[in-house]
Amino acid sequence: DTGVSQDPRHKITKRGQNVTFRCDPISEHNRLYWYRQTLGQGPEFLTYFQNEAQLEKSRLLSDRFSAERPKGSFSTLEIQRTEQGDSAMYLCASSASAQGMDEQYFGPGTRLTVT
Amino acid sequence: GEDVEQSLFLSVREGDSSVINCTYTDSSSTYLYWYKQEPGAGLQLLTYIFSNMDMKQDQRLTVLLNKKDKHLSLRIADTQTGDSAIYFCAEKEGYSTLTFGKGTMLLVSP
Numbered sequence: 001d002t003g004v005s006q007d008p009r010h011k012i013t014k015r016g017q018n019v020t021f022r023c024d025p026i027s028e029h030n031r032l033y034w035y036r037q038t039l040g041q042g043p044e045f046l047t048y049f050q051n052e053a054q055l056e057k058s059r060l061l062s063d064r065f066s067a068e069r070p071k072g073s074f075s076t077l078e079i080q081r082t083e084q085g086d087s088a089m090y091l092c093a094s095s096a097s098a099q100g101m102d103e104q105y106f107g108p109g110t111r112l113t114v115t
Numbered sequence: 116g117e118d119v120e121q122s123l124f125l126s127v128r129e130g131d132s133s134v135i136n137c138t139y140t141d142s143s144s145t146y147l148y149w150y151k152q153e154p155g156a157g158l159q160l161l162t163y164i165f166s167n168m169d170m171k172q173d174q175r176l177t178v179l180l181n182k183k184d185k186h187l188s189l190r191i192a193d194t195q196t197g198d199s200a201i202y203f204c205a206e207k208e209g210y211s212t213l214t215f216g217k218g219t220m221l222l223v224s225p
Contacts (some may be wrong), residue, residue: 004157033212042119042203042215043158056212091157102146104213106157 004107006092012113013082020078021110025094032075033104034067035091036060043091049075082114119216121204126222133191135219137204140185144206147180148213149189152201161189161202191221199223 005024013019025032030051035043046065047057051072061067064082069075079086089111093104118140127133139147145166150158164171164178164187171178177190191198201218 040217042205042217043213045212045214048212093158102207103160103163106150106159108155108157 004092004094004105006090006107006110008110009108010111010113012115015084015114016081018078018080019082019112020076021090021092021112023075023077023092023094023107025073025075025092026096026105027073029094029096029105030072031095031097031102031104032069033093033095034075034077035093037089037091037109038087046077046090079112082112084114087112087114119204119206119214121202121216121219123217124220124222126224127194129194129196129223129225131194133194133198133221133223135189135191135202135204135221137187137189137216138185139187139204139206139214141206141208141214142182142185143208146207147178147187148205148207149176149178150203150205150215152203152218154200158203194221194223196223196225 007022033048034046037043045058046061047067049069064080067077089109091109092107095102095104120138148163149161151161152158162173175192179188201220203218204216205213
């Protein structure tokens, strides 16, 4: 078990460009979460999937953001027409169950810098 | 709405105990968590407590929960320099996602 992996680890892009991040959860985990963390803040929830179904989206997830988990395994998060305010660490987490303690295992994150 | 507050910074000497405090507003929280984040790394779950408990001990870690005051604390005994990191308190209500505080930076000096 290699844990949750994210790719790329760092991304620098110009304002207005589109970017896509990938998350590979722990293999037997059916729940996958995306969070955003800016400097000096805790992670803020963006969206989550139960298998391939996207069950909840935060108000933070504007129309420029879209997430998919087509086969219930890896997930992608796309940001269209990036803005400087999108600069942040994007964290992915996975868990085995929604019930009970529901331990979420976090990946190392993708740091996005929009210039 | 949900809100989790933490003090921003704590400095201790190696060997001392560290106490990190957290307050939350959602009285229907079911689980409360402590996560650790080291530079350049993802979040690591340290410990958690179910809302019907008032204390949980796990090796050097002790979690105290005062549900009436909505106050949670994490005590680290015999703090080591390797404990230097940012510690996040988080709450979970029902089946929903986690709400994190802004984190407390713990600096342990030799």
